[in-house]
Amino acid sequence: MTIRDLAEAAGVSVTTVSQILNGKGERFSSDTQARVLKLQEKLGYVPDYNARNLIMRSTQTIGVLVPNLANPFFSMFIKGIQLASQDNKFIPIIFDANQNQALQNMYLEELIKRAANGLIIASATLDANDIDRILTRNGIPYLLFDQNDAQIGDRVWVDDYKGGQIAANYLLAAGHRKLTLLVPDDITQNIRQRIKGFESVMTKYRLAFSEEMMIKTPMTKLGGYQAVDQLIAKQSTAVFCINDEMAIGVYRGLQERGLRVPDDISVMGYDDIDLANFVAPKLTTIHQPAFEMGQVATELLIERIQNPRLPHQDKQLPLELVVRDSVKSNP
Amino acid sequence: MTIRDLAEAAGVSVTTVSQILNGKGERFSSDTQARVLKLQEKLGYVPDYNARNLIMRSTQTIGVLVPNLANPFFSMFIKGIQLASQDNKFIPIIFDANQNQALQNMYLEELIKRAANGLIIASATLDANDIDRILTRNGIPYLLFDQNDAQIGDRVWVDDYKGGQIAANYLLAAGHRKLTLLVPDDITQNIRQRIKGFESVMTKYRLAFSEEMMIKTPMTKLGGYQAVDQLIAKQSTAVFCINDEMAIGVYRGLQERGLRVPDDISVMGYDDIDLANFVAPKLTTIHQPAFEMGQVATELLIERIQNPRLPHQDKQLPLELVVRDSVKSNP
DNA sequence: TTGTATGCGTTATCAG
DNA sequence: CTGATAACGCATACAA
Numbered sequence: 227m228t229i230r231d232l233a234e235a236a237g238v239s240v241t242t243v244s245q246i247l248n249g250k251g252e253r254f255s256s257d258t259q260a261r262v263l264k265l266q267e268k269l270g271y272v273p274d275y276n277a278r279n280l281i282m283r284s285t286q287t288i289g290v291l292v293p294n295l296a297n298p299f300f301s302m303f304i305k306g307i308q309l310a311s312q313d314n315k316f317i318p319i320i321f322d323a324n325q326n327q328a329l330q331n332m333y334l335e336e337l338i339k340r341a342a343n344g345l346i347i348a349s350a351t352l353d354a355n356d357i358d359r360i361l362t363r364n365g366i367p368y369l370l371f372d373q374n375d376a377q378i379g380d381r382v383w384v385d386d387y388k389g390g391q392i393a394a395n396y397l398l399a400a401g402h403r404k405l406t407l408l409v410p411d412d413i414t415q416n417i418r419q420r421i422k423g424f425e426s427v428m429t430k431y432r433l434a435f436s437e438e439m440m441i442k443t444p445m446t447k448l449g450g451y452q453a454v455d456q457l458i459a460k461q462s463t464a465v466f467c468i469n470d471e472m473a474i475g476v477y478r479g480l481q482e483r484g485l486r487v488p489d490d491i492s493v494m495g496y497d498d499i500d501l502a503n504f505v506a507p508k509l510t511t512i513h514q515p516a517f518e519m520g521q522v523a524t525e526l527l528i529e530r531i532q533n534p535r536l537p538h539q540d541k542q543l544p545l546e547l548v549v550r551d552s553v554k555s556n557p
Numbered sequence: 558m559t560i561r562d563l564a565e566a567a568g569v570s571v572t573t574v575s576q577i578l579n580g581k582g583e584r585f586s587s588d589t590q591a592r593v594l595k596l597q598e599k600l601g602y603v604p605d606y607n608a609r610n611l612i613m614r615s616t617q618t619i620g621v622l623v624p625n626l627a628n629p630f631f632s633m634f635i636k637g638i639q640l641a642s643q644d645n646k647f648i649p650i651i652f653d654a655n656q657n658q659a660l661q662n663m664y665l666e667e668l669i670k671r672a673a674n675g676l677i678i679a680s681a682t683l684d685a686n687d688i689d690r691i692l693t694r695n696g697i698p699y700l701l702f703d704q705n706d707a708q709i710g711d712r713v714w715v716d717d718y719k720g721g722q723i724a725a726n727y728l729l730a731a732g733h734r735k736l737t738l739l740v741p742d743d744i745t746q747n748i749r750q751r752i753k754g755f756e757s758v759m760t761k762y763r764l765a766f767s768e769e770m771m772i773k774t775p776m777t778k779l780g781g782y783q784a785v786d787q788l789i790a791k792q793s794t795a796v797f798c799i800n801d802e803m804a805i806g807v808y809r810g811l812q813e814r815g816l817r818v819p820d821d822i823s824v825m826g827y828d829d830i831d832l833a834n835f836v837a838p839k840l841t842t843i844h845q846p847a848f849e850m851g852q853v854a855t856e857l858l859i860e861r862i863q864n865p866r867l868p869h870q871d872k873q874l875p876l877e878l879v880v881r882d883s884v885k886s887n888p
Numbered sequence: 889t890t891g892t893a894t895g896c897g898t899t900a901t902c903a904g
Numbered sequence: 905c906t907g908a909t910a911a912c913g914c915a916t917a918c919a920a
Contacts, residue, residue, distance in 0.1 A: 280605070561897080585906075
């Protein structure tokens with residue numbers, strides 16, 4: 227079933243069919259138009275995607291690289307991407323890099339091969355300069371997450387520094403003085419900002435802040451869980467988990483050891499995944515607008531694709547403190 | 558940067574370049590080979606994906622339709638798909654149908670347009686016959702989930718009937734007699750099997766089973782949460798949630814009303830998402846091998862793509878009871 | 889109002 | 905060992 231078959235069946239030329247099917251057929255008799263359209267339906271003709279793109283020089287595709295699909299934050303992020311893509315007649319191709327550098331590179335190459343029109347990279351383990359070198363060489367616009375200080379390309383961001391400050395302020399205002407942070411081994415820019423923000427508040431109140439206060443562990447439920455013994459050893463009254471997933475793990479670890487949240491130790495998260503509202507006690511956290519971040523990122527990227535010489539774009543989205551039940555006052 | 562540019566730069570013909578780059582260049586002098594390879598690297602030549610596929614008649618792409626990306630079961634399912642795809646040099650294009658029929662149809666068409674070589678459809682709201690009509694017409698092999706009784710195409714499945722039986726047996730053995738089921742409004746085949754299996758055990762023990770025992774609510778955390786008032790009204794001693802997400806919602810609802818799991822009411826789930834092991838109390842559930850299901854589905858599909866006249870394939874994966882702490886014995 | 893001819897970038901065929 | 909040429913299916917400039 228090619229355009230030629232359809233043209234033959236309709237008794238017209240391929241040009242006629244092509245034009246009509248692409249909405250440029252005003253000039254043909256409505257009779258011809260109807261006939262072609264009807265025959266297309268009947269024969270189930272679908273233009274060959276590759277042939278079409280070969281001429282059009284566009285795949286209407288954007289590539290998306292996330293570190294972990296199973297993290298609800300990224301699920302929402304992706305849902306935002308899908309919605310915005312759909313609105314703009316683009317299709318996202320999503321890859322879960324699985325926190326694996328080699329895999330990430332492979333996917334990156336694959337996306338280039340497939341001539342993705344643009345990329346959203348929310349995977350932290352690649353070096354920003356590498357990415358830039360590879361992508362600009364191929365003329366592919368892209369948008370980087372977790373690497374906020376890279377001056378390259380457009381930018382969608384939340385003020386993680388402020389996020390860290392909000393967390394610290396809240397915990398201090400609740401009377402906590404002995405604090406611990408749960409952070410990943412591989413500290414990306416956005417995480418660093420959170421920590422720095424947190425530190426700035428501590429410093430402001432002339433409280434000590436040191437490496438000692440941080441426990442390094444993977445940003446997963448399991449990671450949080452595994453950090454609990456260290457956490458207890460620190461005898462803190464509150465812990466700030468750099469994402470909610472970790473906090474869920476901490477909940478479990480504390481509970482298994484007979485400790486209660488927030489009575490024995492207060493827990494604060496970051497992200498505000500939907501689960502945060504379903505655990506007991508409900509998790510106090512900082513809300514990141516994951517869905518909107520995906521949406522806006524996609525919109526910016528597509529604008530850039532459609533107009534490469536647009537001025538640099540920068541969009542900040544708001545963070546928000548969500549007070550629930552996992553932090554106790556005046557310990 | 559086309560193959561022609563590269564050929565020119567290397568002082569050879571496009572044929573030479575093409576052959577060498579496609580691993581069919583044994584017959585060329587190793588000098589020529591080296592030169593071409595080196596120049597490709599240097600100039601960063603990447604074969605045009607569309608032109609290539611136009612000739613090769615393959616996109617090395619499979620389409621994937623899931624109802625909800627944010628459900629951990631599907632996250633794992635997708636991770637399985639990605640791994641198996643990667644092993645076979647295929648790329649999955651993933652769509653979250655968002656439990657929306659229209660969206661689903663749109664994505665289905667999009668995947669056909671993009672000449673996906675095969676499809677994995679784990680979205681329940683489409684009619685199996687519609688799908689079959691559309692896809693067989695386009696000669697696209699596919700694999701359906703949640704529609705186990707459809708005799709069409711290959712099949713990867715778990716014995717949901719048995720799953721339902723396992724759940725019922727476990728609850729009955731624990732001494733529960735007053736039971737409630739949380740089920741979705743739109744009951745797909747696999748869900749129906751679970752219910753039937755559950756029913757079969759009740760019947761075997763001459764216990765009543767009726768519509769009255771079922772509460773219809775969305776298969777989400779929120780859905781479970783919203784069903785709690787009805788659940789309490791039924792004065793059951795145990796509830797079987799048709800997936801774990803619902804169970805999480807039930808936990809919260811019960812807790813907010815001062816009821817305790819499992820002391821006041823026992824809760825059982827289905828899926829065994831990783832979260833099940835992190836809630837308090839840990840959720841007793843039926844383990845579905847989501848990751849393997851994705852993997853196996855992908856493998857079967859790709860085999861089918863590569864050999865369309867293969868005999869019908871059928872692969873069953875095991876279910877497993879996972880006993881944790883959310884069901885109390887001898888109430 | 890319709891059709892012809894050309895080219896997109898690649899691979900495959902076959903002749904040197 | 906190498907290269908000229910056809911073909912893939914489509915859209916479009918140009919002709920009629």
